[in-house]
Amino acid sequence: MELNAEQLANLSKQIKQWGSEMGFSAVGISDIDLSEHEAELQAWLDKGYHGTMSFMANHGMMRARPAELHPGTLSVISVRLDYLPADAQFAKTLKNKDKAYISRYALGRDYHKVLRNKLKQFGKKIEQETELNIGFRPFVDSAPILERELANKAGIGWVGKHTLVLHKEAGSWFFLGELLINLPLPADKPIAAECGSCVACMTICPTQAIVEPYQVDARRCISYLTIELDGPIAEEFRKPMGNRIYGCDDCQLICPWNRYAPLTEEEDFSPRAQLKDQDLLTLFNWSEETFLDKTQGSPIRRIGYQKWLRNLSVGLGNADYNPAIVEAIRQKKAELEKSQAFSTMLDEHFNWSLTQQVEKAERAQAMTKQQQRLIRVIEKGLPRDA
Known part of the structure; x- marks a missing residue:
């Protein structure tokens, strides 16, 4: 059964409603054309900014071509899931040299599992409600896909100078997920960037990893150094790391838009006592x-x-x-x-x-x-x- 334009438009509205009912903080839809980002991706790889993350280069331009990940893909449904807990007093931990600072996102349950399960349920919900045998495939972070650029196209937010996705009413304390789907759904409009002349994230970075607006040299990033890097951490970065033992939130903590970030309702993201403020x-x-x-x-x-x-x-x-x-x-x-x-x-x-x-x-x-x-x-x- 082939849906006409009016039916597809109505379905898009329903999909967003179902996503909201399932607990997603926001849902947006985009087409799959990311060709304008291919040259930028290649330039970033050519500079070696991906460090030892060989998986970033292994898939070539597949990251900018969703249909190569899931044949038949015609649209991408991007979702946002907030993770800021109500008792978030992490700046206080960061200032205490005897405490271990762990990035906010990592204090609860692994978001890959939480978000991927939700996306699978979301895809099944669409199939059940439409009674269509549509093809879909969920992705959360670990797949070779330009999720931030897709989120921007879907109206979830804009890509900030620290390369994270931002939204006026949501800041950046949220996870992204994608549902690649074999339906030509009408696309939402991108959100214009609102960083203006602000360079707070660039200035605050302890290791100066944001080498220029919208460009991060992962080899200098504390998140990369504490998570992705398998070997020794270069001495020049050890003192700037301070007490950050897993990830780094400095560029988010300083961002003015995060004053408006909503608190999460997802219990799985509540900080574990054995990790928080230890x-x-x-x-x-x-x-x-x-x-x-x-x-x-x-x-x-x-x-x-x-x-x-x-x-x-x-x-x-x-x-x-x-x-x-x-x-x-x-x-x-x-x-x-x-x-x-x-x-x-x-x-x-x-x-x-x-x-x-x-x-x-x-x-x-x-x-x-x-x-x-x-x-x-x-x-x-x-x-x-x-």
Whole structure:
């Protein structure tokens, strides 16, 4: 059965209504023409900005050609799902050097699973309601597709200078998902960019990863360094990382549009107590078994125990001097040296952290001696009866 233009227009309205009823924060529809972004994508790859993420280059221009992912695709339904929890006080955690900062999106259940399941149900809902045997395929982040550009075409938001999708009434605290569908649905209109002259996200970036407006060098990005990078983190980025052990939200925290970001109603995105506002030392002292247990169903689990310890050791090196930190690193090092979990990468990061802690202790000791000398000088200069 072939639908006429009026039927397709009515179906589009119904699809948006069904999406809202299923809990999506916004639903938009676009065509599949992304050809204007191919040259930009190739230039980004040619500069090596994807770092060690070979999967970014492996699929060539497939990212800009949805029909190659799902043959027969005629339209893309893009969805937004907000994830900002009601008790989000993460800026406070970021300022506390002894706390472990984990990106907001990773504190709850793995969004890939949550959003993908919702999209599958969404596709089945469309089939059931229309009684049409339509073809569809859901995608969430991990597929080779230009989801931000599709979201822009679908009216979900515009791509900001930090390369995240923004909306006047929603900020950027949301996930994106796509449903590739074999129906020629009428497309929505894109939203005009509203970043203006603002460069707050570029200025605040700890590692200056936003090398120019709308261009991120992933090799400098803390999210890449703590999640995607498998090897050692370059020394030039360790101190700027501070206590960020999984991802980074600085460019979102500073963005003026996020003042209007709505809170999520999705319980799966509520922060887990074992991850939220935890001390660096507490997380560092987890065994591998504890790590796997506490991160079950979380996106954090996929980085593995070694990268978890690598990231935490950088955070501990950046924390204020604490003899408990020095002891914990030495104990962990001795413990892992007897197992197969040890590596030259971990050894390098443990040694760096120990060096940072020892240097801070020496500076504090030198400062104390200087203060004591100053006190003696002052005391000697005072009158006897003072």
